[in-house]
Amino acid sequence: MTRARRATILSYAILILAGFLSLFPILWIMGISLKTQADAFAMPPKLIFVPIWDHYAKVWGDAAFIKGFFNSVLAALLGNLMAFVIGIPAAFALNQRRVPARGAILAWLLLSYMLPEFLFVIPMYGLFQATGLYDSVFGLALVYQTFTLPFTIWMMRAFFADVPFALYEAARLEGAKSWQILLRVYLPMAAPGIAATAILNTIRIWNELAIALGLTFDKAQTVTLAVAAYRGYASIDWGALSAAAITSMLPMLIFAVLAQRQIVGGLSLGAVK
Amino acid sequence: MAQDSAPSQPNLWPYVLPTVLVLGACTLYPIATVLWMSLHDWTWGGDSVFSGLKNFKLLWLKGSFVIALMNTVTFAISAVLVELVLGMILALAANRVTRGAGVFRVLMILPLMVSGIAVSLVWKVLLDPTFGVINAALAGVGLPEPNWLGSTSTAMASLVMVETWWQTGFVFIILAAALKSLPEEPFEAARLEGANGWQMFRYLTLPMLRPVIVTVVVFRLIDTLKVFDLVFGLTGGGPLRATEAVQTLTYQTAFKFSNFGEAAAIVVIFSALIFAICAAYGALDRRTGGAE
Numbered sequence: 296m297t298r299a300r301r302a303t304i305l306s307y308a309i310l311i312l313a314g315f316l317s318l319f320p321i322l323w324i325m326g327i328s329l330k331t332q333a334d335a336f337a338m339p340p341k342l343i344f345v346p347i348w349d350h351y352a353k354v355w356g357d358a359a360f361i362k363g364f365f366n367s368v369l370a371a372l373l374g375n376l377m378a379f380v381i382g383i384p385a386a387f388a389l390n391q392r393r394v395p396a397r398g399a400i401l402a403w404l405l406l407s408y409m410l411p412e413f414l415f416v417i418p419m420y421g422l423f424q425a426t427g428l429y430d431s432v433f434g435l436a437l438v439y440q441t442f443t444l445p446f447t448i449w450m451m452r453a454f455f456a457d458v459p460f461a462l463y464e465a466a467r468l469e470g471a472k473s474w475q476i477l478l479r480v481y482l483p484m485a486a487p488g489i490a491a492t493a494i495l496n497t498i499r500i501w502n503e504l505a506i507a508l509g510l511t512f513d514k515a516q517t518v519t520l521a522v523a524a525y526r527g528y529a530s531i532d533w534g535a536l537s538a539a540a541i542t543s544m545l546p547m548l549i550f551a552v553l554a555q556r557q558i559v560g561g562l563s564l565g566a567v568k
Numbered sequence: 569m570a571q572d573s574a575p576s577q578p579n580l581w582p583y584v585l586p587t588v589l590v591l592g593a594c595t596l597y598p599i600a601t602v603l604w605m606s607l608h609d610w611t612w613g614g615d616s617v618f619s620g621l622k623n624f625k626l627l628w629l630k631g632s633f634v635i636a637l638m639n640t641v642t643f644a645i646s647a648v649l650v651e652l653v654l655g656m657i658l659a660l661a662a663n664r665v666t667r668g669a670g671v672f673r674v675l676m677i678l679p680l681m682v683s684g685i686a687v688s689l690v691w692k693v694l695l696d697p698t699f700g701v702i703n704a705a706l707a708g709v710g711l712p713e714p715n716w717l718g719s720t721s722t723a724m725a726s727l728v729m730v731e732t733w734w735q736t737g738f739v740f741i742i743l744a745a746a747l748k749s750l751p752e753e754p755f756e757a758a759r760l761e762g763a764n765g766w767q768m769f770r771y772l773t774l775p776m777l778r779p780v781i782v783t784v785v786v787f788r789l790i791d792t793l794k795v796f797d798l799v800f801g802l803t804g805g806g807p808l809r810a811t812e813a814v815q816t817l818t819y820q821t822a823f824k825f826s827n828f829g830e831a832a833a834i835v836v837i838f839s840a841l842i843f844a845i846c847a848a849y850g851a852l853d854r855r856t857g858g859a860e
Contacts, residue, residue: 298765302664302765303664303665305661306660306661306662306664306665307661307665307668309657309658309661310658310661310662310665310668310672313654313658313672313675313676314671314672314675314676316733317675317676317678317679317733317737318675318678320679320690320691320694320733321678321679321682321690323690323693323694323701324689324690324693324694327693335699336699338699338704339704339708340701340704377590380586381586381587381590382587384580384582384583384584384586385583385584385586385587387580387583388580388581388583388584389584391580393578393579393580394579394580394581394583394584395579395581400584400587400588402850403591403595404587404591405846405850406595406843406846407591407594407595409790409842409845409846410595410839410842410843411794411814411815411818411835411838411839411842412794412796412815413815413818413819413822413831413835414598414599414602414835414838414839415594415595415598416822417598417601417602417605417818417822417828417831417832417835418597418598418601418602418605419598420822421601422597422601437590437593437594438594440590440591440594441591441594441595444587444590444591448587473578473580473583498680498681501683502682502683502684502686503683504683504684504685504796504797504800505796505797505815505819508800508819508823509819509822509823518683519683519684519685519686519797522683522685522686522689523685523800523801525689526685526688526689526692526801533693533699536689536693537689537693539689540686540689540690543683543686544681544682544683544686547681547682548678548681548682550681551674551677551678551680551681552674555670555673555674555677558677559673559677559741559745562677562680562738562741562742563741563742563744563745563746
């Protein structure tokens with residue numbers, strides 16, 4: 296056997312092992328979410344069992360969980376909407392290099408993305424209490440702009456940069472204004488970019504915990520907080536805990552399978568380009 | 569790559585104005601407020617008395633902040649190192665294979681899709697010392713069964729392991745994309761000269777990937793320094809503060825003990841640290857001619 300062939304076989308072995316390790320925890324918990332209490336605690340673990348749906352019925356009968364789920368859907372919609380309405384014109388202008396203090400704005404965006412959550416949570420806690428934004432999905436979506444807005448601008452700027460400059464010049468010659476060029480030339484061409492960005496924003500918002508923990512109390516609680524409430528079941532009711540975890544992650548796992556290309560492309564865009 | 573424009577075209581500052589306003593409200597206001605709070609004995613709505621550096625001195629004297637900072641740095645550096653090595657091995661392996669690469673990519677991004685709190689619940693069940701499948705497997709082959717999250721000697725390592733399961737996919741995706749974008753010619757030339765696989769990795773792949781590696785390390789480092797969800801979900805900072813992190817301590821100080829002045833002082837120090845890493849990265853990036 297040649298060296299190259301051995302290396303290829305080793306590569307396959309590594310990838311199969313890594314793929315298995317990646318998938319196994321999720322599959323295992325999915326199994327527990329479908330097992331009876333006795334089966335879940337059985338030693339050695341039962342690989343073959345009759346699935347039951349009781350735990351899912353329990354989680355979906357939990358009003359707090361349902362509320363959290365739909366609050367997160369709303370937060371993702373609002374957060375994306377704000378980020379695109381505010382960020383697309385900014386991305387266009389920053390890409391065109393027609394903005395004063397361009398470098399400073401770009402650095403500020405990066406910093407906003409990087410700073411710790413509690414830097415935003417602690418002051419906003421007071422401000423939101425005073426203004427009525429505390430425990431509201433709108434307030435949450437606003438603070439989420441500290442990461443969705445920079446990320447959206449970054450991504451859209453990269454997609455706008457791929458639009459041929461000749462198209463811009465042609466539109467200019469026909470007398471189009473900047474906003475018309477943005478809407479009619481740049482946006483349609485960057486449509487796949489908008490999809491990729493929206494997916495990544497949604498994943499990030501869906502999974503956010505620290506800010507939601509600090510700035511909501513009851514009516515605006517998100518899905519991550521609803522899942523966190525099941526931590527207390529860790530030693531007693533594994534079925535309900537697993538069903539809650541699986542329900543919360545399922546929408547994003549489906550995203551991963553359906554939009555694999557956009558997610559992979561989006562994640563690598565910033566670092567490689 | 570951005571485009572240059574003719575000087576006759578109008579300045580587009582109104583296009584960035586909403587961004588500047590929102591960023592101002594969401595970052596400048598908090599920065600100013602936190603600085604102010606850290607210098608006061610703060611109570612919401614009540615009188616806040618100027619107290620100079622008292623909050624910072626208390627942090628130092630109480631010691632819990634120093635412990636949390638050390639834990640956090642240990643966690644971040646270990647996790648990033650493991651993720652970088654594993655991500656690199658996987659990217660190199662994926663670069664060699666032709667069939668099944670797409671399926672493998674999906675498998676590797678699955679953990680990235682899961683929230684930190686759901687990851688915590690999943691691993692709490694897997695690592696359960698009495699009923700968990702991992703200890704059952706270890707017992708099956710006659711190995712010792714550690715009390716993963718419950719013992720001071722293994723809790724931190726367990727956190728790093730869970731974090732690695734969660735985020736190695738990110739490092740892999742980026743390194744794999746970067747590997748694909750490398751030019752073929754230098755590798756062919758080296759092969760003709762008789763270079764072996766390790767030499768090509770050491771003297772060609774690694775230097776060419778350096779800007780990407782630096783970017784990935786900075787992103788992962790900052791993200792792991794900010795660790796909150798996993799600690800909150802898996803250990804709550806215990807046992808005996810063995811896994812207390814800066815952000816969980818901030819949360820406790822502010823929302824459990826209502827000590828906002830001291831929490832603000834932690835945030836000030838921690839944000840300065842993050843800022844310093846960003847600034848160093850910016851300077852480095854400009855020098856090496858990476859993306860702006």
